[in-house]
Amino acid sequence: MMGNAVLSVADVQKNFAGLRALSDIDLQIEEGKTHAIIGPNGAGKSTLLNVCVGRLAPDQGAVVFHGQVITGKKPHEINQLGIARVFQTPEIFPDLTLLQNVMAPAYARRDGPIRLNLLTRLDDDKDVRLEAEHILEDVGLAAKRHDEASALSRGDKRRLELAMCLVQHPKLLLLDEPTAGMSRLDTNRTIDLLKRIKERGMTKVIIEHDMHVVFSLADKVSVLAQGRIIAEGTPDEVRADPKVQEAYLGGAH
Amino acid sequence: MDTTPQNNTPQTTAPQTTAPAEPQRSAHYHHSTDLPTQLPPRGPDMRPLWPPKVDILMTVLFAVAVFTMPIWLQPFGAAYPDLMQRFAIFGIFAIGFNILFGLTGYLSFGHAAFLGVGSYAAVWSFKLLSLNIVPAILLSIGIAGLFALAIGYVSLRRSGIYFAILTLAFAQMCYNLAYSVLTPITNGETGLRVLRDDPRVLDALVTGTSEVAVPRASFFGIEMSGMTGFWTCAVCLLIAFYIALRITRSPFGMMLRGIKSNQTRMNYIGFNTRPYTLVAFVVSGMYAGLAGALLAVVDPLAGAERMQWTASGEVVLMTILGGAGTLLGPFLGAVLIKYFENIFSALSDSTLFQAFSFLPDTAREVVVTIVSPFVGEGWHLTLGVLFMLVVIFLPGGLTEGFRRIARALRGGSGKKESSQ
Numbered sequence: 001m002m003g004n005a006v007l008s009v010a011d012v013q014k015n016f017a018g019l020r021a022l023s024d025i026d027l028q029i030e031e032g033k034t035h036a037i038i039g040p041n042g043a044g045k046s047t048l049l050n051v052c053v054g055r056l057a058p059d060q061g062a063v064v065f066h067g068q069v070i071t072g073k074k075p076h077e078i079n080q081l082g083i084a085r086v087f088q089t090p091e092i093f094p095d096l097t098l099l100q101n102v103m104a105p106a107y108a109r110r111d112g113p114i115r116l117n118l119l120t121r122l123d124d125d126k127d128v129r130l131e132a133e134h135i136l137e138d139v140g141l142a143a144k145r146h147d148e149a150s151a152l153s154r155g156d157k158r159r160l161e162l163a164m165c166l167v168q169h170p171k172l173l174l175l176d177e178p179t180a181g182m183s184r185l186d187t188n189r190t191i192d193l194l195k196r197i198k199e200r201g202m203t204k205v206i207i208e209h210d211m212h213v214v215f216s217l218a219d220k221v222s223v224l225a226q227g228r229i230i231a232e233g234t235p236d237e238v239r240a241d242p243k244v245q246e247a248y249l250g251g252a253h
Numbered sequence: 254m255d256t257t258p259q260n261n262t263p264q265t266t267a268p269q270t271t272a273p274a275e276p277q278r279s280a281h282y283h284h285s286t287d288l289p290t291q292l293p294p295r296g297p298d299m300r301p302l303w304p305p306k307v308d309i310l311m312t313v314l315f316a317v318a319v320f321t322m323p324i325w326l327q328p329f330g331a332a333y334p335d336l337m338q339r340f341a342i343f344g345i346f347a348i349g350f351n352i353l354f355g356l357t358g359y360l361s362f363g364h365a366a367f368l369g370v371g372s373y374a375a376v377w378s379f380k381l382l383s384l385n386i387v388p389a390i391l392l393s394i395g396i397a398g399l400f401a402l403a404i405g406y407v408s409l410r411r412s413g414i415y416f417a418i419l420t421l422a423f424a425q426m427c428y429n430l431a432y433s434v435l436t437p438i439t440n441g442e443t444g445l446r447v448l449r450d451d452p453r454v455l456d457a458l459v460t461g462t463s464e465v466a467v468p469r470a471s472f473f474g475i476e477m478s479g480m481t482g483f484w485t486c487a488v489c490l491l492i493a494f495y496i497a498l499r500i501t502r503s504p505f506g507m508m509l510r511g512i513k514s515n516q517t518r519m520n521y522i523g524f525n526t527r528p529y530t531l532v533a534f535v536v537s538g539m540y541a542g543l544a545g546a547l548l549a550v551v552d553p554l555a556g557a558e559r560m561q562w563t564a565s566g567e568v569v570l571m572t573i574l575g576g577a578g579t580l581l582g583p584f585l586g587a588v589l590i591k592y593f594e595n596i597f598s599a600l601s602d603s604t605l606f607q608a609f610s611f612l613p614d615t616a617r618e619v620v621v622t623i624v625s626p627f628v629g630e631g632w633h634l635t636l637g638v639l640f641m642l643v644v645i646f647l648p649g650g651l652t653e654g655f656r657r658i659a660r661a662l663r664g665g666s667g668k669k670e671s672s673q
Binding site: 053074075076079080084085087091092093094095096099100103104105107108109111112113114115116117118119120121122123125126128129130133134137142145164165168 | 297298299301302303304305496499500502503504505506507508510511513514515517518519520521522523524525526528529532536
């Protein structure tokens, strides 16, 4: 048992109509580390993340975050504990401006899940605004702060979503293919941004297909295939593992 | 302004010791050099999104427009108190409805229930408490709020079409109950009216007797008849407008728009969205209650037909026609629909013959034959066509139309303004 595990997934199992999506998953996410989960399509990577954030309830097993069982909690409760998630397809507020997109999560972090401040002015909450401005600048979107988020390119939407998570200073950040569909330039910018977050000591779980991203960011890699973890270790160990090469890399890498 | 050559940074020129305005960036925030930054390094832009001055100006302009209605509505033949107070009352109804529908996107098809509840509550207040409108209005808002709390609590468990059906079902239930089981409270088809010898405990306490010759609502002795009724409604409209404006500009209002935009995301950034939608529902129910109270204030009787589903549908039309999610749109929609209902429906063929008297006889016959189905009894047809045109060509409602015109006049720079 590792003493400094932020998130532990213990013996988790999930079936979809008789199909075993996850079986006997045991996973320890260590504090301050970037943990990559890789695996072929349909291996159960996104299902695992969905179990972690409360979108899906596991059939068996538990997810423990900082010593607290979070299985069965609602998504907003899990977020309030300090877990933020970037989705595979960007989940942003398309009708709001970039600034408002980032201010909303900043409010959630400051005020908790409910605060019925009907008659205060948005403009009076300078702390929230300032924080949002900083994060937008950080991800390079400050110039578009008053644009509607629907007008952004796909890459920018992903960065905006990342900013929405970062503004909450989560204890654990879950990223589901944060660079999918991005150009090489955008991918490198995102890698750079994620590296800078790592310097701040944020724990991250990252699902990724792009090996370039995995090997430039991850401290530890878990390989998922057919709902099971077949290998775990440092990127180099995993790369050298013949089982992994067979199941995922196809020996070509 | 007067920066010296040595001090050409865009920072403040205030002495160093008293310059906390420039926030300290933490060491983690610097960009690595290979990143193409889109912004020159300068302090964050903290200009307000909605300057309070603009809001006040907007409210003042709105107030001027409302209070001068007796003047500028004259050419349209609508400057009589009965119609103008309808504009104000249904404006309140629509502005409140917009807080729910325009901001959260939850389409309620049962808001007329709260209007009706408000009316009944006000009439009961006139009967049992006092002919003064203040307790009547407060009671109506409170009771409509309680109704909204109960109906919203159940209905908001679903969204989209199921939510709409649930609210519609509740409203129809209220409507039918008012005619059947609840007749002791609603007086059924006759409608609830204020009688000369109702108990009116508060009035009896103050004046010694509750008997009046003609029971009329009043504001501390000022009777609600003619223009007084309109002024009262106008003041209420103004207060309702300002509160809606403040809600729109508040963090709460932004969260409501977040719910409309992407409820999933709201949950995953840590918001429990149900209380937000419920409060929006209750607030809009209270607006409807106020509107219902004012209907009773200007004419102290209440009937169940106010709760029928057509009345619920009307407020949806008003909001969409004017522009859902905008501040002025719902009021515009209410004015337009009430105008059509009262003025267009009163036009007859003979008025048309007069209007087209400049045409030669045969041409006049043809034009009148074409136009006449759209007026009088057929005013719904005009409204339907107008509604269709707006939904197809101006999905943002009339307000979007005005905004487009304004943009075109300004030179068509195409720069979208974030005015809402």
